[in-house]
Amino acid sequence: MAEQEQQTVEKKEKEPDFSDYRGVMIVVEQRYGKAKAVSWQLLGKGRELADKLETKLYALVIGHEVEHLAKEAGYYGADEVYLCDAPELKDYRTRPYSRVCLKVIHQVKPEIVLFGATGTGRDLAGAIATHLPTGLTADTTELDVEPPPSRLLLASRPAFSEKMMATILCKRYRPQMATARAGVFQALPRDESREVPIIRVENDMKEEEIAARVLEFISETGKVNLEEAEIIVAGGRGLGGPEAFGMLKELADALGGVVGASRAAVDAGWISHDHQVGQTGHTVRPKLYFAIGISGAVQHTVGMSNSEVIVAINKDENAPIFQIAHYGIVGDLFKIVPAITEAVKKKRGLPIGPLASTTGGNRA
Amino acid sequence: MHIVVCIKQVPDSREIRIDPKTNTLIRQGVPSIVNFYDKHGLEEALRIKDELGARVTVITMGPPPAEKALKECISLGADEGVLVTDRAFAGADTLATSYVLAKAIRKAEETWGPVDIVFCGKQTLDGDTGQVGPGIACRLDLEQLTYVGKVRKVDPQARRITVERHLEDGIEVVETSMPVLVTALKELNKIRRASLPGMIRAARYKPIVWTTADFPDLDRSQIGLKGSPTIVGKTWVPEVRKVDGERIAGDTPQQIAEQLVERLWSGDLPTRLGWN
Ligand SMILES: Cc1cc2nc3c(=O)[nH]c(=O)nc-3n(C[C@H](O)[C@H](O)[C@H](O)COP(=O)(O)OP(=O)(O)OC[C@H]3O[C@@H](n4cnc5c(N)ncnc54)[C@H](O)[C@@H]3O)c2cc1C
Ligand SMILES: Nc1ncnc2c1ncn2[C@@H]1O[C@H](COP(=O)(O)O)[C@@H](O)[C@H]1O
Numbered sequence: 049m050a051e052q053e054q055q056t057v058e059k060k061e062k063e064p065d066f067s068d069y070r071g072v073m074i075v076v077e078q079r080y081g082k083a084k085a086v087s088w089q090l091l092g093k094g095r096e097l098a099d100k101l102e103t104k105l106y107a108l109v110i111g112h113e114v115e116h117l118a119k120e121a122g123y124y125g126a127d128e129v130y131l132c133d134a135p136e137l138k139d140y141r142t143r144p145y146s147r148v149c150l151k152v153i154h155q156v157k158p159e160i161v162l163f164g165a166t167g168t169g170r171d172l173a174g175a176i177a178t179h180l181p182t183g184l185t186a187d188t189t190e191l192d193v194e195p196p197p198s199r200l201l202l203a204s205r206p207a208f209s210e211k212m213m214a215t216i217l218c219k220r221y222r223p224q225m226a227t228a229r230a231g232v233f234q235a236l237p238r239d240e241s242r243e244v245p246i247i248r249v250e251n252d253m254k255e256e257e258i259a260a261r262v263l264e265f266i267s268e269t270g271k272v273n274l275e276e277a278e279i280i281v282a283g284g285r286g287l288g289g290p291e292a293f294g295m296l297k298e299l300a301d302a303l304g305g306v307v308g309a310s311r312a313a314v315d316a317g318w319i320s321h322d323h324q325v326g327q328t329g330h331t332v333r334p335k336l337y338f339a340i341g342i343s344g345a346v347q348h349t350v351g352m353s354n355s356e357v358i359v360a361i362n363k364d365e366n367a368p369i370f371q372i373a374h375y376g377i378v379g380d381l382f383k384i385v386p387a388i389t390e391a392v393k394k395k396r397g398l399p400i401g402p403l404a405s406t407t408g409g410n411r412a
Numbered sequence: 413m414h415i416v417v418c419i420k421q422v423p424d425s426r427e428i429r430i431d432p433k434t435n436t437l438i439r440q441g442v443p444s445i446v447n448f449y450d451k452h453g454l455e456e457a458l459r460i461k462d463e464l465g466a467r468v469t470v471i472t473m474g475p476p477p478a479e480k481a482l483k484e485c486i487s488l489g490a491d492e493g494v495l496v497t498d499r500a501f502a503g504a505d506t507l508a509t510s511y512v513l514a515k516a517i518r519k520a521e522e523t524w525g526p527v528d529i530v531f532c533g534k535q536t537l538d539g540d541t542g543q544v545g546p547g548i549a550c551r552l553d554l555e556q557l558t559y560v561g562k563v564r565k566v567d568p569q570a571r572r573i574t575v576e577r578h579l580e581d582g583i584e585v586v587e588t589s590m591p592v593l594v595t596a597l598k599e600l601n602k603i604r605r606a607s608l609p610g611m612i613r614a615a616r617y618k619p620i621v622w623t624t625a626d627f628p629d630l631d632r633s634q635i636g637l638k639g640s641p642t643i644v645g646k647t648w649v650p651e652v653r654k655v656d657g658e659r660i661a662g663d664t665p666q667q668i669a670e671q672l673v674e675r676l677w678s679g680d681l682p683t684r685l686g687w688n
Contacts, residue, residue, distance in 0.1 A: 079581065139584075142546075142556045167579040171558045174506075174546025181507055183641030186541035202645070207540065208425045208437060215645040230580075259555055260588040263574070267582040275580075278685060304685065328426075335685060336676070350650070357681065358655075359672065373657045375675060377668055387665035391673040396688055 066159065066199075069222040072098040073106040073158035075149060076121055077168055079140070079265075083117050085276045086164035086230035088124040093233040094162060095125040097193050097201075104128060106158060110148050112138035115246075122244035125236045129244060130156070134251035139262035140168050144253040146175040152249055153180070158223050160201050162191070165227035173227050183218030185226040189331070190215075191233075201226065206331075206350075231275040231333045232354075272306050272322055274330040279305025279337075282325055282352070285312040286341020286362065286381055293319055295382075296340060299389040302398060308332070308352075310342045326351035341381050344369025361385065413466035413568055414524055415457040416517050417490070417531045418548070419450035421474055421481035422538045435649045446481045449533025451488075453596035455603045457531050458489045460566055466528075467491050469520050473501060473512050479619045487606035487614035494520065498623040503637030506539065510547025511634045515627050517552060529566075529573070530593040534559060542595065549593035557592060561599035566590075 072094045076087040091107060098105040107121035107129045118131040132148045149172065153161060161176075163169035165187045177184035190204035190213070201224040204215045218224045274280060281300040283293055293307060300307050308330075309323040325332055327347040337355035342348060344360070344367055352358070353372050360373035361381050370376040377384055393400055423442045431438050457468045470485040472478050473496040482493030496516045504512065521527050530552075532545035542558070549556035561578035564585070574587040578597055606614070624630055633639060660675070662668040676682070 141586075142549075167559045167577065170542050171546060171556065174543040174558075175550050175556065177543070178507060178510060178547040178550035181641070183505065183507065184541075184543055185642060186535075186543055206650075207647070208428050208538075211425075211428060211430050211649070212437065212647055213650050214647040216642050217645045218641050219643065221641040260557075260586055262584055262586050264585040265582055266585070273580065304687070335681065357676070358657075359676075360657075370657065370659075371654050374655055375672060376657050376659050377672065378659065378661070379665070379668065383665040384668060387669035388672060391666070391669040395673050395677060 064220055066222045069157045069159040071104040071106055071156065071158040072101070072160045073108060073153070073156065073162070073223070074121075074126070075161065075163045075169070075172070076107050076109045076117060077164050077166060078109070078111050078114055078117055081111065081114055081117065083120060084164055084166060084230070085235070086166065086169075086228070088120075088235035089230065089233040090162050090164060090228055091121060091124040091126055092235045093191055093228070094160075095236060097160065097191065098127075100193050100195060101159070101199055102196070103159070106130060106156060108132075108149065108152055110137055110145055112136075118246045119243075120238075122242045122246075123238045123240055125242075127244055129246045130249055131246050132249040132251055136251055136253060136255050136258065139265075140172075141258060141260045141262065142171055142175050143260065144251065144258055145172055146179065147253050148249060148251060149176050150179055151252070153223060159199060160193075161223045161225045163225075163227045165229045169227050173225060177225050180221075180223070182221040182223060182225055183216075185216040185218070188216075188226045188228045189213075189232050191226065191228060200224070229275070229331060231277075231331070272308075274306060274308055274323065274325065274332050277306045277332065278335045279303050280308040280325070280332055280334045280352075280355075281305055281338040281340065282308030282310065282342060283313055283319075283340045284310035284342030284348075285316070286343075287313060287318065288341075290318040292341075292382070295385050295389075299338070299385055299392070302389050302392040302396065303336070305334070305336070308337075310345075310348050339369050339373070340385060342369055343367050344372065413460070413464060413528045414521070414526060415460060415466050415468050415529045415531065416520055416527050417450065417454045417457050417468060417470045417485070418513055418544070419454065419470055419472050419481060419485060419533075420447045420536050420539075421445070421472065421478040422447045422536050425537045430649055444477070444480070445537075446484055447533050447536045449535060449596055449598065450531075451533075451603050452598060452600045453531030453533055453594070454485055454488060454490065455601045456563055456594075456596060457529070458604070459601065460529070460563075461489070464566060464568060467524055469494065469524060471496065471513065471516050471520065473497070473504075473509060473516070482619040483614045483617055484606075486617045487610040488604060489607075489610055492524070493617070493619040495619045495621050496623075497621060500624050500632070500636050503640060504635065505640035505642045506541050506543035506547055507641055508635050508637075508639035510544050510551055511631075511639060513544065514548050514551035515630060516622060517548065519622065519627065526591070528568070528571075528590045528592075530554065530591070532593065532595045534595050534597050545593055545595040552591075552593075555588040555590070555592040557586060557588065558595045559597055560594050561597045563594070563600070
């Protein structure tokens with residue numbers, strides 16, 4: 049027996065045997081019992097990867113009073129859900145959360161573990177990868193697997209300020225880990241008929257052992273969340289000033305979307321930087337994107353060209369934005385945008401004239 | 413107090429362009445800079461030094477030209493600059509980098525005393541992962557505070573630190589114990605200019621150089637390319653997806669608008685977007 053082990057150890061040097069690592073695991077992120085959209089998006093992608101590998105899709109839910117999220121994870125595609133629910137885990141803190149993650153990873157031995165590339169997801173993934181140790185690819189926007197027998201995760205991410213894409217591989221270590229951007233992958237339709245096993249995990253860390261205290265969380269609900277938005281109405285230099293963003297907001301409200309901007313508009317001070325789409329702003333992948341008075345410079349389009357439907361409005365018929373637009377309108381935005389807002393309101397049966405309150409906001 | 417700041421010299425990737433003919437990166441003429449998030453880490457260390465008194469040690473792992481980056485930090489007010497350099501360190505990914513930097517921080521502790529705070533940048537312009545900071549914290553068993561936009565309070569007596577972490581959905585105020593590793597955002601502070609005495613000191617300053625020979629217990633299998641689990645496979649230049657879009661025209665804005673709305677409502681988009 050010992051001899052046999054010796055042999056496998058020797059063999060490992062050349063060609064590691066990872067046959068005891070199976071399955072894809074998604075670490076679900078939540079705050080106050082509400083999951084981040086990226087978690088369900090990752091379950092959608094994870095489902096596809098697990099099917100290709102003919103293996104299981106696991107979800108890991110950590111928090112306090114989050115049992116409903118374990119069920120939700122099943123609805124969104126997980127085959128089995130690991131749940132660690134304890135008062136000490138109410139707020140995210142690196143040490144206790146990574147302790148739970150490591151415990152589950154050691155127990156389940158997934159071949160792939162994915163996290164949202166959010167502040168919390170990156171904080172946690174960075175700690176765990178070093179502990180294990182294993183390779184971790186940051187901020188991926190494309191995920192695929194090589195079919196068995198290789199089963200390699202092909203984790204691709206933008207490099208050099210989005211100018212290139214690179215596929216990162218981790219051949220000699222398991223699990224293979226990556227964080228993935230929000231808004232890039234599609235969640236599966238929520239299916240309440242999927243009742244899956246929930247496996248409970250104990251939290252081993254006591255409050256006295258945890259140095260960090262979350263004193264307060266100042267939520268910024270007013271802050272736009274472009275990456276999770278399904279509809280974005282973006283404006284550029286063509287708007288000519290801050291006032292016209294009010295017009296865009298009205299269209300966004302009528303559609304149930306949020307307002308985005310090009311860098312030119314942000315640099316001019318017409319709107320704050322958290323609205324900026326593009327290389328030095330947010331990468332977005334909404335279902336519907338309006339580019340209004342935006343020329344379509346590559347630094348802008350890298351951040352939005354994967355939107356499902358793009359509508360461009362520009363008075364210059366040669367503006368490059370039209371090359372990636374599904375619907376192009378050549379004309380004066382000041383005339384066309386109000387007409388569209390009105391037509392949308394009519395179609396949706398919303399009161400014509402300025403809306404008293406927002407109808408949609410961030411629909412993510 | 414002893415504060416270590418990890419800095420990296422990086423090509424200013426914002427300036428890198430792609431050769432449209434060969435689809436390769438044009439690196440020529442691209443300036444090297446101190447990764448700007450790291451400078452915010454340094455600035456915060458210097459502020460704590462100004463306020464409470466501290467020794468500030470700057471560490472970088474990189475090729476010999478990175479000495480220039482250390483001198484820049486000296487000119488701003490750092491006490492010492494250490495260049496960790498060796499052929500054997502080349503090709504390191506975040507796991508191998510954090511291994512060597514953790515060793516270097518240990519050695520800095522032996523040399524100048526126990527470390528209370530380690531600052532890293534949120535991420536680098538070239539590696540762009542934000543993983544080295546958490547990696548170091550894990551290896552040195554430090555508390556970890558990432559994405560810090562404000563340091564509210566440092567209490568050297570109680571050995572506690574309170575910060576604001578800037579996250580996508582809001583600001584989290586966290587307090588924890590020192591020693592701690594903090595990763596810096598742009599919002600953390602405004603970077604000072606070098607003073608004249610600082611510049612004079614930097615001009616004369618010779619950074620301290622540590623090579624593999626200075627780390628007797630270094631595990632060779634954990635450094636450089638060999639110690640890096642991730643490898644770069646294929647690289648490519650993303651093509652801008654061109655679509656054969658439809659031009660919508662009409663005699664009046666109202667006609668155009670109605671046609672657009674008709675198109676948008678023709679598929680399953682309204683159902684998926686929850687439009688009534
Ligand atoms: C390192 C770097 C990073 C960058 N990062 C980003 C980024 O993250 N995001 C980003 O957006 N940009 C970024 N840029 C800038 C980018 O290159 C462009 O300069 C910017 O996107 C242009 O913004 P714009 O389209 O609003 O303005 P312009 O290019 O000036 O286009 C304005 C458009 O409005 C049209 N227009 C004007 N009036 C009307 C009207 N009445 N009706 C209809 N159309 C009208 C014009 O025909 C024109 O096409 C970056 C640049 C660099 C160098
Ligand atoms: N070679 C290096 N030398 C010193 N510090 C580094 C090095 N690489 C990364 N760091 C630190 O780790 C942070 C995150 O880097 P990265 O994980 O590459 O995005 C940087 O902002 C630096 O503070």
